[in-house]
Amino acid sequence: MSEKENIIETVEEKPYSLRELKDRDLFPILDIIATVLPDDLADVFVQIVTKEKSVNEVGGMVVYKIVIAVLKNMSKVQDDLYALLSDMAGIPADEIPDMPFGTTPSMIWDIVSNAKNASFFKVLSKSF
Numbered sequence: 001m002s003e004k005e006n007i008i009e010t011v012e013e014k015p016y017s018l019r020e021l022k023d024r025d026l027f028p029i030l031d032i033i034a035t036v037l038p039d040d041l042a043d044v045f046v047q048i049v050t051k052e053k054s055v056n057e058v059g060g061m062v063v064y065k066i067v068i069a070v071l072k073n074m075s076k077v078q079d080d081l082y083a084l085l086s087d088m089a090g091i092p093a094d095e096i097p098d099m100p101f102g103t104t105p106s107m108i109w110d111i112v113s114n115a116k117n118a119s120f121f122k123v124l125s126k127s128f
Contacts, residue, residue, distance in 0.1 A: 015099055016089040018110055021120040028084045030127055035080075036073040041066050046125040049112050081108075 021029075033042050045066050047053040055063055074081075079093075085107050086093035096104060111117060 016091060016107060018088045021117045028080060032077045032080055035077045036070050041069055046121055049121045050118055050125055
């Protein structure tokens, strides 16, 4: 057998299912973004999420700054973020931190990258 034949692709099922964003999510998400990102980076973040601009257009350094700002400030919004994720996934907020490593970032990515949520983020972009 060749190496390619020995590779088995495993697809892990996610331990959550997220609903689409709704109007009631606007203010919690605005609060989280406003706390985590400075205004200029928040605007760029929303442009990337809504695909108004690509990562190449804004530049890798700006994306890096967004990631660093999020990581530096995440502790300020931890409870708000868990509450939002709890509401969207139907999982108690106090159980989310104990889920397998990487679940929270995966949930955030799924919300941001879901094409069905693009219109929500376009409306959100008008708030900045």
